[in-house]
């Protein structure tokens with residue numbers, strides 16, 4: 279059976295019109311949002327509705343795909359046999375040396391106490407011979423716990439990814455977010471991974487920072503326990519955080535969270551300055567955020583259990599669900615640019631940080647090959 283959602287996405291590509299296809303973590307439903315014109319819409323005060331894709335640099339405006347048409351379709355068996363050859367990877371010694379010296383520089387600045395933590399990153403280029411939609415299908419099949427997406431705008435290009443990190447989810451005026459940091463390779467013989475001091479400290483810094491920026495701006499703030507969470511072939515440390523925010527305060531909430539120290543650092547301004555000055559490339563949408571902004575959700579509530587006819591009424595709540603854009607890539611005429619990074623603290627070692635970014639790049643590399 280030909281899938282309507284993929285046919286529609288292909289038509290949008292052919293007509294150079296914006297769209298996004300995505301599958302939320304653990305859901306068996308594909309969603310598509312299609313825009314009828316090719317205008318590059320942006321988000322101003324976060325009261326807009328649509329699918330947002332925001333860059334790392336929070337001084338630049340997020341883009342918005344207008345939901346002129348929204349389609350949902352259950353996930354089916356797709357034919358994924360069309361892959362031709364393995365990607366050729368351009369990794370070389372110079373890239374490794376360059377990244378390790380960036381890490382050394384970051385450690386130096388941390389030792390001078392100008393920064394407590396900074397996330398440094400790099401890009402990696404790979405030639406691929408498969409289409410964006412095919413890569414997206416493989417992401418969906420491979421990563422059940424991630425938000426998988428393919429996003430296209432004729433004035434920006436194609437982005438794809440499978441991210442494990444929530445920036446913020448809101449329903450009405452309640453929100454949940456998470457502090458995610460610390461990485462180790464998944465080993466199927468280990469059920470509960472043990473964490474070293476460096477990782478525990480690195481992740482705690484993120485939790486403390488989020489708690490601090492949300493204190494005073496939100497109510498009923500709850501910080502969960504540190505737990506291990508799996509993202510493909512990796513483990514991360516995570517703490518769930520929840521609370522309530524002011525009505526009309528969504529923009530303020532998002533702006534206080536983004537970019538979190540899981541992708542930028544502490545203090546935020548110094549870390550961002552360090553990144554912009556030293557990384558020597560533009561992160562664009564990597565470590566930005568993406569997802570549904572101000573969607574409507576119908577909620578049924580029982581108000582009188584004795585009287586069945588009047589037992590339920592429906593209220594409509596506004597819902598937002600944004601993810602941090604990690605484990606992602608940009609696709610341009612067969613050239614895939616992958617983006618990977620890691621958090622640097624006092625205990626970091628350049629060689630290990632390089633290996634960590636190599637492991638992170640496997641999330642995407644795995645679906646680019648047979």
Ligand SMILES: C=C(O[C@H]1C=CC=C(C(=O)O)[C@@H]1O)C(=O)O
Pocket residue numbers: 397399443458459460461514539540541604605617618619620621622638
């Ligand atoms: C910056 C990335 O990951 C972040 C999220 C989880 C764990 C991280 C870490 O262990 O360094 C990073 O903070 C990336 O995947 O490119």
